[in-house]
Amino acid sequence: MIDKRALRATMRATRKRLAGLDAGAAARAADQADALPPGRIIAVYRAIGSELGADFLSLALSRAGRELCLPVVIARDAPMVFRRWSPGEPLELDEAGVPAPFPLAExxxxxxxxxxxxxxxxxxxxxxxxxxxxxxTFAARPNVTRIGFAYAGQEVEHLPVEAHDIRLHGVLTETGYRPFA
Known part of the structure; x- marks a missing residue:
């Protein structure tokens, strides 16, 4: 059995290294926005630390006429909710300390x-x-399309799976969009 804690530490270091090597990755990933599966309302996120930033992608999706929202943690053991958001709108920290739209947002x-x-x-x-x-959140919304957003270099040969883990439908990286079977 793979130790997930050790794997997370290794992959945090890998992601940090990738972020430092390629400042243009997020912009190149945003250039691939048209390849994403259809969807009128897209949940994006505000990057923390070395996560691949979604700012360029958010702008591209908004320009393409897609509505955006951000996840909001309202309780640490509950699924996230999603509040309507547009690039540039002010944010506050949610229960997990992540930037999120104000409670008045739909x-x-x-x-x-x-x-x-x-x-x-x-x-x-x-x-x-x-x-x-x-x-x-994925478990509470089984019919929502789930797409990872990451550096291509974050791909590994095999990840351990537990009963609560829910697979992605695809991944968007700076090298393009790839659906999973």
Whole structure:
């Protein structure tokens, strides 16, 4: 059995190294926005630390006429909710300390969720930070398209899977979009 804690530490270092090597990765990934699956309402995220930034992608999606929302943690053990958001609107920290729209923003249901990650493999397994926020949210929204957003160098040969882990439908990186079977 692979030790997920050790794997997370390794992949955090890998992601930090990738972020330092390629400042243009997020812009190149945004150039691939048209390749994403259809969806009128797209959940993006505000990058923390070395996560691949979604700012360029958010602007590209907005220009393409897609509505955006951001995930919001309202309770640490519950699925996230999504509040309508447009690039440039002010944000505040949610219960997990992540930038999110103000409580007055409308709660909406996304058609597609873009999720940050530490690692992914060729069959759509995702290694997150370990808080379970995205897995709980994916479980509560089984019909939503789940897309990882990451550096291509975050791909690993195989990730361990547990009962609560939910696979991605695809991944968007600076090298393009790849669907998983």
């Amino acid at each position: 709660i909406i249901d996304p058609d597609l969720i873009l999720a940050p990650l530490l690692a992914f493999d060729a069959v759509g397994r995702r290694l997150g930070q370990g808080g379970g926020y995205y897995d709980r």
